[in-house]
Amino acid sequence: MWIDAFNWDQLNSFPLHKKLTREHLYPNNASKMRNKLAFDCLNKEMYNMMLEYSKTLTQAAQDEFSGALQLLQHTAFLVDFFGDSRPIKNKEDTRLVALREAYDWFKSWEKERTGEKSAHRRENSLLTMETREDLDFLFHGFISLVDLCTENLKAEVVPSRINSDVIENIFCQERSLYHGANMNPNYNEYRTGINSIILGQTTTSRKSNVGGNEAAKPYTTPCLRQKNVNKKW
Template sequence: MHYNGSDSAAVSASFATHNPVGDMPIVMMIDPKHLFKKIRNNIIKRGFGINSTRLLSHQAGFITWQMWVKAYQWDRAANPSEVSRIHHVLTDEHIWPNNGQKMRNKLVEDVLDKEMLHLFKAYQKAEGRNGDSLNGAIQLLEATSVLIANFTDTRPITSVEDDRLQCNARSLQWFTSWEDAVMSDLQDTANVKRRQLMSQETRFDMKSTILGFESLVCQKQKTHPGTSINAARVNSESVENIFCQQRAISHGANDNSNYKQFMYGMNTIILTADTVNNSRCNTGVAAEPFSFRVQKPINPKK
């Protein structure tokens, strides 16, 4: 809507767009934790199984969830004592999550962070020559572990020259080069190429998260020099709380309310409930009643 339906225009603008009610541009950024879930889910759904419709294929090798399963099982077999395990926090919930467990952020981060990367490298060494089959997964973990470390870092970012932004950009470059290599293969059809990559939505959301966050830092330094941004506190939970309250308090089962219903519901929510999540990963200020005027009538007469 903000970029005339063009993904390339959004990327070119680093996901920043005009703000009609303020000087600071609006940044369209996907919640990093949602991105990590999408990456993990893409890996779980892809593989050699009967129900798998895709097989993630990188230049360095295939990437399947079975590799995570085998690395986990090898760690438990090689190190029976819990304190001696390479990745000691891993449990069956991490490797075989149910629908509810798939929503837990910590379980996602634990299978894509630097500890999992360390486990994969140890498992690869133990496998000897057969360990080369893990090269693709290890390269993916090298990229995701950097993103998780930086987006869960509580240290403030005070400059666009912060090295963490450069590390995020290099991780994005790895995913982009993977996509470019697959798409440039003249021997495969478009459908075959699509099956070798993560979903188009996930690839786009990754650009939104990384480029959008960098754009947010740049814009904030321009409008509020000397201030900082804490990457670990950047999320969409407060907005999600509003949507949940809209459905639960004002509209019940109606999850497709119109403008007028949403406007009245918004004032009800602000007057009766707190829209700011008080958990450790959120911060915010009190909200004011929703007020917005449109030039055209809401219900025009025929």
């Protein structure tokens, strides 16, 4: 379905989705780790391209295509939402209502397929279990963060600053930088590695949601310096 739409778009003199390439549709092991390629396949440009392509199909094919368009409609919103630099100041923000609608659509899709008798067909017609859990954590975690910041801390939340890059960076350093590409460090290796990471990297960020420009400093004990005494011999 995506491949047919891509081939159709490439026949146009001015492609509707200018960033879409064969690497998006046929990724190798390294390309599969690039989130940007996934965003390009799920953003608003992809939705508009698929919408225009569906108009060239028969009525029966359009009915079958409607599910993919609904999926892209909600994923395009999620991509735009978490790339939005406008702050959320209260829980009445209209973007939160749209976020709830997108989440409810994914949950209704999951509930609709739950009654499928064949486990194989049920799993093939849904997102993976890990992806569905990530959506749950994403929605409930973000709503809880908005409640905490707007109600208790009286602060704003910027959706584009919500990411796990800092945590992923620590895990990557633990697995490779300090343990020689060790994918499964034991407790003792992890304990010594995390101390080196904390002390060796910059912990101050001016682009965080919590604000502030001072980071916590490592604990140090005062050391008395001995005065230099000029001795006469």
